[in-house]
Amino acid sequence: MPSADSGWNASPFSFIKYPEILLNELKELTGNSQIIGLSLMDNYLDVGIDITNKLKRNDNLIIWGGALTTLNPELGLKYADCVCIGDGEYALLKLAQMVNLKKYITPIPNIYFRQKDFPELQCVDDLAKLPPPDYGPSEHYVYVEAEDDLLPLKNFDDYQLFFQKAPDPNTGKLSYIYRMETSRGCPHNCTYCVNNILKKMQSPKMRFKSIIQIETELNLVKENMPFVTSVSVEDDCFMARRDLKELAALFKHFGYTFRCLISPVDFKEDLMNELVERGLIVCHMGLQSAHSRIVEMYRRTDINRNSELVLKYFKDKEPQVKLFIDILVDNPWEKIEETLYTLSFLLKSMPKRAALGINSLVFYFGTELWRRAKKENRLEDNFFLKTWHWHRQKTIRYTTVLFVLLKFHFPRTIIKILASKLFVYIFERRVFTSFFIPKLLYVIKRLQILKKPKSLQRKPELAPIDG
Ligand code: B12
Ligand code: SF4
Numbered sequence: 001m002p003s004a005d006s007g008w009n010a011s012p013f014s015f016i017k018y019p020e021i022l023l024n025e026l027k028e029l030t031g032n033s034q035i036i037g038l039s040l041m042d043n044y045l046d047v048g049i050d051i052t053n054k055l056k057r058n059d060n061l062i063i064w065g066g067a068l069t070t071l072n073p074e075l076g077l078k079y080a081d082c083v084c085i086g087d088g089e090y091a092l093l094k095l096a097q098m099v100n101l102k103k104y105i106t107p108i109p110n111i112y113f114r115q116k117d118f119p120e121l122q123c124v125d126d127l128a129k130l131p132p133p134d135y136g137p138s139e140h141y142v143y144v145e146a147e148d149d150l151l152p153l154k155n156f157d158d159y160q161l162f163f164q165k166a167p168d169p170n171t172g173k174l175s176y177i178y179r180m181e182t183s184r185g186c187p188h189n190c191t192y193c194v195n196n197i198l199k200k201m202q203s204p205k206m207r208f209k210s211i212i213q214i215e216t217e218l219n220l221v222k223e224n225m226p227f228v229t230s231v232s233v234e235d236d237c238f239m240a241r242r243d244l245k246e247l248a249a250l251f252k253h254f255g256y257t258f259r260c261l262i263s264p265v266d267f268k269e270d271l272m273n274e275l276v277e278r279g280l281i282v283c284h285m286g287l288q289s290a291h292s293r294i295v296e297m298y299r300r301t302d303i304n305r306n307s308e309l310v311l312k313y314f315k316d317k318e319p320q321v322k323l324f325i326d327i328l329v330d331n332p333w334e335k336i337e338e339t340l341y342t343l344s345f346l347l348k349s350m351p352k353r354a355a356l357g358i359n360s361l362v363f364y365f366g367t368e369l370w371r372r373a374k375k376e377n378r379l380e381d382n383f384f385l386k387t388w389h390w391h392r393q394k395t396i397r398y399t400t401v402l403f404v405l406l407k408f409h410f411p412r413t414i415i416k417i418l419a420s421k422l423f424v425y426i427f428e429r430r431v432f433t434s435f436f437i438p439k440l441l442y443v444i445k446r447l448q449i450l451k452k453p454k455s456l457q458r459k460p461e462l463a464p465i466d467g
Helices: 020-029 042-055 067-071 073-077 089-100 156-161 195-201 211-224 244-253 269-277 292-297 303-317 336-349 368-375 398-407 412-418 421-427 430-451
Strands: 035-039 061-065 082-084 111-113 141-144 149-152 165-167 174-180 230-233 257-262 280-288 322-329 355-360
Touching: 020 042, 020 149, 035 042, 035 089, 042 061, 042 067, 061 067, 061 089, 067 073, 067 082, 067 195, 073 082, 082 089, 089 111, 174 211, 211 244, 244 257, 244 269, 269 280, 269 303, 280 303, 292 336, 303 322, 303 336, 322 336, 322 398, 336 398, 336 412, 355 398, 398 412, 398 421, 398 430, 421 430
Parallel strands: 035 061, 061 082, 174 230, 230 257, 257 280, 280 322, 322 355
Antiparallel strands: 082 111, 141 149, 165 174
């Protein structure tokens, strides 16, 4: 992923190209590998193709997996020898066993080979049987942008350089964040979301890791990575866990604060109080829109039900928790008045300390909104939106800029004036949204990068690959 000070970040688009030096080093590193696996999201398609072209030999097998192939296996099969659909743990193990016994190309659940039948799909029913994630460090490498080099991790301390760091909203002290999954799936079914497909391809039910298993993983983190101070739970719907309080107590027992995502419908004041007491410091809430027609289009009418309660809780009680409110922009069916409705809702209700997460609506292959856009010939509208990052898009709406001002805590009275009909009428014109606003942003981003003191740029001292 490009870092904040990367030249890529200044790009108005999301083309990501790995440097030739990295591709050459990968080729050298995988010279003897019989199987090469790539994990890809949609925005890495071009990178996946480049790596595959570079590493493909007659005697190796290149397999792609991840969100891209689960959603669109046929696309992956154009480039890879085979793709993994859905959960990969057992599938990859079976593939490795077969390659080892030199008798591959027999059907393996979840693995789709070129010119073979669509495979039987199986999910990992019991996540508790999975071992903890493998952090090496032996045989683990990382591409270091500042060095333009692929370097091996020497020991667990090296992870300190690459784990996300963010100030603790209570103490201001920098926390080192360990990302983890405690469940897979989501009970909801929003029309733009990948869970539409995952429910069919993986499992219609949510699956949970056991508390004991999570404890084992955290014991390893404590032992090997003592610098970690906070856990980020990446689950799509953390609140769906029945043993939520127990898990939060476990984080506290390890001395970790934690972050998680919630859906407004799951909000209960008592529960929230208990989570805060047990170390919740950052809470992401998906709102996406406040306008009833758009909320319905996203199938979030029920999910958004308690959003006002959540906002009121954070406004009145001011708990020591940072609330992030996620919204979607760049919806081609959304009228300007509907976007402005969400803006005015937030201007009124968003707590002062809260932050706004602004994401572009992307049509991920196969989702309900993708199908609708395809039917109406509107895929092109968001064709270039390979990333949620609103600031990497070709067109940047004036209304998005207004959300950005809110995000950066610009005085709300001024935002209200800027949201008046006259300003919107002038600045929503194509010449602004497709030219001046993106260009201005590009200049701001470049200045930010140039302004960054050299000392802040990451220069990790890892061993070179052959040293
Ligand atoms: C955690 C997470 C993140 C984290 C960490 C990402 C990371 N690289 O590890 C963060 C916050 C950084 C992140 C960022 C982004 N994310 Co994200 N993320 C997720 C999330 C919530 C969980 C992914 C996860 O770790 N799951 C747990 C693991 C075990 O499951 P898994 O990844 O699906 O992998 C399994 C199978 O797919 C398969 N598999 C995966 N890879 C491979 C490879 C091989 C060879 C094989 C055989 C099998 C295999 O086996 C695995 C185990 O069963 C998913 C949502 C979801 N429900 O999946 C979105 C998701 C993957 N993210 C998404 C996106 C778009 C992004 C961003 C591009 C958003 C942006 N800002 O623009 C960035 C890009 C990050 C990057 N690396 O460049 C989309 C991808 C959609 C798509 N069609 O590609 C998803 C699906 C969210 C969504 N609702 O749409 N993300
Ligand atoms: S609540 Fe979030 S994760 Fe669940 S379906 Fe909706 S967008 Fe996807």
